Amino acid sequence: MPIYEYLCPNCSTFEVIGRMGTAADSVDCPQCHSNSRRRITAPNLSRVGTAAFQLIDSANRSAHEPTVVQSPRPGGRVGATQSITSNPLHRKLPRL
Numbered sequence: 001m002p003i004y005e006y007l008c009p010n011c012s013t014f015e016v017i018g019r020m021g022t023a024a025d026s027v028d029c030p031q032c033h034s035n036s037r038r039r040i041t042a043p044n045l046s047r048v049g050t051a052a053f054q055l056i057d058s059a060n061r062s063a064h065e066p067t068v069v070q071s072p073r074p075g076g077r078v079g080a081t082q083s084i085t086s087n088p089l090h091r092k093l094p095r096l
Contacts, residue, residue: 003044006036013039 004016010030014036018029029036 005039005041007039008032008034008036010034 001017002023003019004018004023005013005030006016006027007013008031009068010032011034014030016023026032026035026037047076
């Protein structure tokens with residue numbers, strides 16, 4: 001649902017959530033009950049597809065709902081490792 005912004009002559013701006021196309025040109029202010037006119041503002045367009053938004057969203061979500069990590073203990077190796085290399089430069093490296 002869209003958010004409509006109104007300007008009260010006595011107080012300040014306030015927002016009203018309503019159905020699309022049903023916003024009145026003027027409503028009563030919730031604080032002082034004076035007649036307030038609707039302001040024309042820029043639309044709040046979502047950038048859901050961008051990587052920056054996804055990163056910010058995941059950071060905000062993890063602050064309240066941390067994910068459970070399922071991994072082996074630190075220092076443990078996972079999977080097969082290659083014991084022999086074919087690169088001749090690796091022969092000069094120290095062996096452990």
